Amino acid sequence: MKVIIAKPGLDGHDRGAKVIARALRDGGHEVIYTGLRKTPAEIVRATLDEDAAALGISTLSGAHDVLIPSICEGLVDEDLGEIVVFAGGIIPASDRSNLHDMGVRAIFGPGTNTSEILDFLSEISSRKESGEPVGVGESSQWRWE
Amino acid sequence: MAMGVRGEEILRSALEGSRRDLSRLLSLIESGQEINVHTQDSWTLGVTGPPGSGKSSLIGNFVNYWSSRGDKVAVLAVDPSSPNSGGALLGDRMRMPSADSGDSVFVRSLATRNHPGGLSAYISTMIDCLAACGWDRIVIETVGSGQSDYRIAAFADRILLVDGPDRGDIVQAEKAGIIELADIIAVNKSDMEGSEKAAEAIRSALSMDENPPPVHLVCSHDGSGIDAMMDDIENCTPGARSRLRARERLISAWDFRLLNNPEINGVIDLLETGSITLEEAVKRLIQSEG
Numbered sequence: 001m002k003v004i005i006a007k008p009g010l011d012g013h014d015r016g017a018k019v020i021a022r023a024l025r026d027g028g029h030e031v032i033y034t035g036l037r038k039t040p041a042e043i044v045r046a047t048l049d050e051d052a053a054a055l056g057i058s059t060l061s062g063a064h065d066v067l068i069p070s071i072c073e074g075l076v077d078e079d080l081g082e083i084v085v086f087a088g089g090i091i092p093a094s095d096r097s098n099l100h101d102m103g104v105r106a107i108f109g110p111g112t113n114t115s116e117i118l119d120f121l122s123e124i125s126s127r128k129e130s131g132e133p134v135g136v137g138e139s140s141q142w143r144w145e
Numbered sequence: 146m147a148m149g150v151r152g153e154e155i156l157r158s159a160l161e162g163s164r165r166d167l168s169r170l171l172s173l174i175e176s177g178q179e180i181n182v183h184t185q186d187s188w189t190l191g192v193t194g195p196p197g198s199g200k201s202s203l204i205g206n207f208v209n210y211w212s213s214r215g216d217k218v219a220v221l222a223v224d225p226s227s228p229n230s231g232g233a234l235l236g237d238r239m240r241m242p243s244a245d246s247g248d249s250v251f252v253r254s255l256a257t258r259n260h261p262g263g264l265s266a267y268i269s270t271m272i273d274c275l276a277a278c279g280w281d282r283i284v285i286e287t288v289g290s291g292q293s294d295y296r297i298a299a300f301a302d303r304i305l306l307v308d309g310p311d312r313g314d315i316v317q318a319e320k321a322g323i324i325e326l327a328d329i330i331a332v333n334k335s336d337m338e339g340s341e342k343a344a345e346a347i348r349s350a351l352s353m354d355e356n357p358p359p360v361h362l363v364c365s366h367d368g369s370g371i372d373a374m375m376d377d378i379e380n381c382t383p384g385a386r387s388r389l390r391a392r393e394r395l396i397s398a399w400d401f402r403l404l405n406n407p408e409i410n411g412v413i414d415l416l417e418t419g420s421i422t423l424e425e426a427v428k429r430l431i432q433s434e435g
Contacts, residue, residue, distance in 0.1 A: 025232040030256045035239030042245035046238065048253055050167040079165050 001121055004052045006034045006043045008071065011061035020056060023114035029121065039081065040067060044074035047083060053128075054084040054121065055136075064091050065098060072102040072136050081137020084124045086113070086144075103136035106144035120144045148179050156180060161280055164251070167278050171253055174267045177405060179275060187276035189283045190378065191301025193323060196289025198309040199333035201240035202365035204284055208241060210375050211282050218237045219280040220244070220399040221271060223263060225288050226256040233257075237286060251280065255424035259404075262296030262393075263288040266401035269300055269394070292322035299393035307331045308347070310340035324351075326389075327358050328381045331374060335364040408433040 005021045005091070007014050014036055021031045021141050032050055034043060047055050057068055068087055075083055086106040087099060096107050123144065124134045133140040148156075152173055158166035160182075182258070187383055190201050190207075204220055211218045222237035233256035238244050244252040253271075257263045264287060276281050285298050297304060306327035324347075332344040344362045351357035359377045363370035403409065412429055417420045421429070 021234055025227060025234045026230050028230045028232040030226075030233045030235060032235045032254050033239055035242075038245070045245040046252075048164060049168055049245075049253055050238075051172045 001054060001125060002030045002032070002050060003054045003056060004032045004034060004043070004047050004050060004123070005056045005058065006038055006046070006071075007058055008038055008040055008043055008067040009038050009059065009061055009063045011034055011059055011063075014058065015061050016060070017032045017056075017058040020058070020088065020093040020114065020117060022062075023117065024121070026094060027118040027121070036102060040070040040074050043071050044078055044080070047075065047080060048078055052083065054086065054124065056117075057085065057087045058089050059087070059091070060089045062090070064089065065095050068099055069102045072104065082135035084128075084134050085136040085138075086117075087121065088117075100143050103138075105134055105136075105142065148181055154180055156182065156274075159274065162278070164248075167251070167274070168253070170274055171271055174192065174270050174274065175255065177267070180270055180328055182270070182273050182277050184273050185276035187272050187283055187302075188281060189272060189285065189301040189303065191285045191287065191297035191304045193287040193290045193294065193297050193304065194307035195291070195309070198289075198307045199287075199365050200286050200307045203307055203333060203363070203371075204237075204286055205241035205243055206365050206368060206371050207282075207284060207378075208243045208246075208250055208252075210371065212243070212247065215249075216281040217249045217251075217279060218282045218284065219253075219275045220284045220286065221253055221255055221268065221275075222286040223255045223257060223288050224353045225263065226258050228259060231258075233303060240334075251275075261289065261400045262294065262397065264296045264300060265398065266397040272300060290323065291325070295323050295326055295389070296393055296397060298326055298386055298389050299397050303328050303378065303381050305329045305331060305378065306334050308343065310334050310343045326386065328383070329372060329374065329377050330358055330360045331363050332360065333363055333365055335354070335362045335370060336366065342393040354415060402434070403430065406433060 003024055005017050007017055024031045034046055052119040072085060085104050087104050091107055098135045127134045155166045159170045172205055194200055208218050222236045224233055224237055226233040235254035238252055238254050267324050272283055285301050304327050306323060330342055330347055334340055340362060344360050348360045361370055361374040361376055408430060412426045416426050
């Protein structure tokens with residue numbers, strides 16, 4: 001699967017994003033890492049040009065409740081509603097349901113085993129194949145928990 | 146795989162200017178689908194050189210240069226696939242800060258998917274499609290390459306060889322290989338020690354050639370030397386290498402056929418266990434082609 005790992009906003013910490021990118025590579029995925037401090041518009045543009053199937057957003061700055069919804073809306077506006085969005089980093093439990101409502105299908109906090117993220121990707125891959133809605137703009141209550 | 150109804154729809158929409166469908170079209174081509182698009186006159190530049198010499202960063206400079214002059218720039222950036230997992234970490238895009246800057250820039254990362262030479266035959270279909278969709282400048286970035294990697298000659302009309310300051314003694318530049326095919330040579334990282342010496346060594350090694358290519362000392366980081374090099378890229382007459390190009394295209398198409406042969410994995414299994422010889426394996430694959 002082609003996956004983008006993105007770092008939005010003013011957050012210079014990307015050890016986690018790089019570990020995930022590497023783990024997905026070793027899991028057989030083609031991973032594009034955007035580099036640091038990307039705007040939501042740039043991340044949407046990268047997802048569009050790369051024709052990625054999934055977008056993983058890593059944020060540790062506390063701005064997740066602004067940046068992630070902005071990316072989700074941008075994807076839907078660009079006719080990219082079928083893209084699967086997942087997030088990782090420091091995202092408090094109280095903020096999660098809002099992100100889920102925006103179409104984020106999984107949120108991975110600190111301590112997540114990388115194999116769990118690979119399991120998530122294979123789950124969405126089989127859901128996509130059977131035509132079940134998992135994209136950011138597709139109507140579904142399903143989330144990885 | 147022939148072009149289906151869906152392929153035709155996507156192609157039509159891409160030609161009408163849909164960026165979403167251009168992106169989908171490139172994925173279809175990558176997955177092995179044939180796309181029949183009228184071959185266009187395209188403007189192509191191949192950028193090659195060893196890993197870490199700064200190819201992607203320099204392309205970032207080109208993107209700024211051309212897009213600020215109103216040209217539409219498309220980049221196909223290739224990185225290696227893992228021979229173990231089949232996965233890839235495609236990091237060229239992050240070296241090009243202008244990659245996501247606007248409608249006149251399109252950057253696509255491609256994994257080699259272990260095609261020999263690091264460039265697959267479908268790159269030429271991608272180039273035709275990009276040209277047909279109105280992209281004025283098409284830049285192909287190879288994987289970090291060695292001295293004898295010149296598959297890029299199959300796809301690009303102009304070749305820029307990028308090197309860094311730390312390249313050993315002059316004999317490295319005297320050796321045969323890609324250096325003979327380069328239309329322009331850039332020694333990048335001119336802010337680092339040894340870069341002047343490296344450029345001089347290359348100039349000296351090429352001085353016996355009839356028409357030595359220009360050697361530019363550049364720094365993608367601060368932009369120094371870039372404008373002069375861009376002038377040479379603009380004025381470059383594509384090298385006369387039609388025979389080499391035909392040869393590389395043929396080998397590339399042959400590789401593509403081989404790797405897409407449905408029998409190939411079975412034959413590799415038999416080779417691995419030693420139940421057939423290499424000769425028998427080759428015969429079996431040729432027979433299966435009918």
